[in-house]
Every structure is written in structure tokens, then in C-alpha cells.
Amino acid sequence: MKKQKRIYLDYAATTPVDERVIKAMTPYFGKQFGNTMSFHSAGAKASEAVEKSRKVVADMIYAKESEIIFTSSATESNNLALKGIAFANKEKGKHIIISPIEHDCVLESAKWLEKQGFEITRLSVDSFGLIKPDELENAIR
Known part of the structure; x- marks a missing residue:
């Protein structure tokens, strides 16, 4: 029997992560993780990465960095x-x-x-x- 291609219809709940996002985020899932609110170097690096991302998003949509808010869901x-x-x-x-x-x-x-x-x-x-x-x-x- 031929294996059928999976069709995913629950995009309202979650979506596959784009390969470019996975590649960009991989370092932060392993060696470069840190709490952005912490004062130690790992936290400072994490905060720097978030702020850099905020600027990228703001520039893409012609917004101010202060107008970009990241949420968890x-x-x-x-x-x-x-x-x-x-x-x-x-x-x-x-x-x-x-x-x-x-x-x-x-x-x-x-x-x-x-x-x-x-x-x-x-x-x-x-x-x-x-x-x-x-x-x-x-x-x-």
C-alpha cells in the first residue's frame, strides 16, 4: 500500500516552524540560552538577541522598536x-x-x-x- 502524504489541517492551533527560523533559533536552544531579565552575561546576550530581533521586525514593517512587543502566544x-x-x-x-x-x-x-x-x-x-x-x-x- 502506498504511503499517503500527510495533510495538516490544524493551523489555528499551531503551524510548522519555518526552516530559516529553526536555523536562526538553534543556538538559543543549546549553548546561547539565557533569561533576558538576568544580569549575568548569558542574560545580557539573550537580551541583546531579543533587542536585535525587535529592530529587525520593526524595520521590516516600518515601525519603531518601541512599538514591537513579543508575546508567548x-x-x-x-x-x-x-x-x-x-x-x-x-x-x-x-x-x-x-x-x-x-x-x-x-x-x-x-x-x-x-x-x-x-x-x-x-x-x-x-x-x-x-x-x-x-x-x-x-x-x-
Whole structure:
């Protein structure tokens, strides 16, 4: 029987790591590891590597290095983005629009923000997972 090629369909959970990333990161998985918050030489070298990476990313997207934040996961990133934007702009209004098919971390952040006094509008979606543009337009304040 011929061996079939594997088809991976769970990219929402994790993705294969690009070979270039593996090559760039390999030294830090072995001999060059260190806690970026430590004051010893290994920590200083790790911190230097992270800051160099921050500059590379910033340059690639025409951003300032101070605008680049590394997180440990998409969940952490979504929490930081949603809560950060909400609190940074609360003087402009405390209204957030989401759909019921957002990632669980977005739904949980929205619930948390609701407890903090934000108003959450939950748009419905059709059988294809799409929102209705007129419903969105009516929800915008």
C-alpha cells in the first residue's frame, strides 16, 4: 500500500516552524540560552538577541522598536491588543463590537472588559460565518 502524504489541517492551533527560523533559533536552544531579565552575561546576550530581533521586525514593517512587543502566544497577544486598545481609548467610548465566532481568548477578554464597564455588542453571523454589514453599521457608535 502506498504511503499517503500527510495533510495538516490544524493551523489555528499551531503551524510548522519555518526552516530559516529553526536555523536562526538553534543556538538559543543549546549553548546561547539565557533569561533576558538576568544580569549575568548569558542574560545580557539573550537580551541583546531579543533587542536585535525587535529592530529587525520593526524595520521590516516600518515601525519603531518601541512599538514591537513579543508575546508567548496568540492568546496573550489577543488579550494585550483588546484590553490595551480598550483602556487606551476609553475616553472616546467604551463600546466594543465582536462576533460569537471569535477565538475563545477574544470572547473571554470581552467578558472581562464587560465586567470593567465596557459595553459589548455581539453581532450575529450567517451560515458561512459572515457578519451582516448593515448590522455592523448599525452597531458602530
